[in-house]
Amino acid sequence: DTEVTQTPKHLVMGMTNKKSLKCEQHMGHRAMYWYKQKAKKPPELMFVYSYEKLSINESVPSRFSPECPNSSLLNLHLHALQPEDSALYLCASSQIQGDYYGYTFGSGTRLTVV
Amino acid sequence: EDQVTQSPEALRLQEGESSSLNCSYTVSGLRGLFWYRQDPGKGPEFLFTLYSAGEEKEKERLKATLTKKESFLHITAPKPEDSATYLCAVPSDRGSTLGRLYFGRGTQLTVWP
DSSP states (O other), rough: OEEEEOOOOOEEEOOTOOOOOOOESSSSOOOEEEEEOTTTSEEEHHHHHHHTEEEEESSTTEEEEEEEEETTTTEEESSSSSSGOOOOEEEEEEEEETTOOEEEEOEEEEEOOO | OEEEEEEEEEEEEEEEEEEEEEEOOOSOOOOOOOEEETTTOOOOEEEEEESSSSSSEEEETTEEEEEEEEEEEEEESOOOGGGGEEEEEEOOOOOTTTTTTEOOOOOEEEOOO
């Protein structure tokens, strides 16, 4: 299995809703990442988990709350989002943090905040 | 200061018309350079990793090369299905941001029949 699976593929939520994005990989990778990508822009790093511990938080607002329950699973909990948070949210993994063999990305969750 | 710069921003080619995309980088301790293909609304799809100057890798109609300051993605006899945005990325060379990928803005390639 060489895939990163993200669910749901699409999500529409109101500004008062609470929702979660899920990411799963079974490649034995010990580093997992959340990226945010706006239209026509490159992906921007949000969080890095290494061995299930938060390693990097790129000053992301607290309405985004990451969680890594185990080595295969990464969640992103969303609460009280703003319309400007609408974007493609990408999960990625690598063998270790800072790996230079490659990073595998999921297909993303298209989030729309109304 | 941008770590990765890609050019051109957009490229339109007729089917069969070969060309090259450029990626220049400024990180000092290169720990690999990655090329990805991204289709609209999808995640980046891994193409190549290059590690050292002079290295070349090929996959179907694509060939990636690396020098000390830049990389090229050569597309030979492209087909319409090669239309996508091609992203170049390098991992951070700083301990405090280990694991962060610096992406270029991408080259949007359109191949028309």
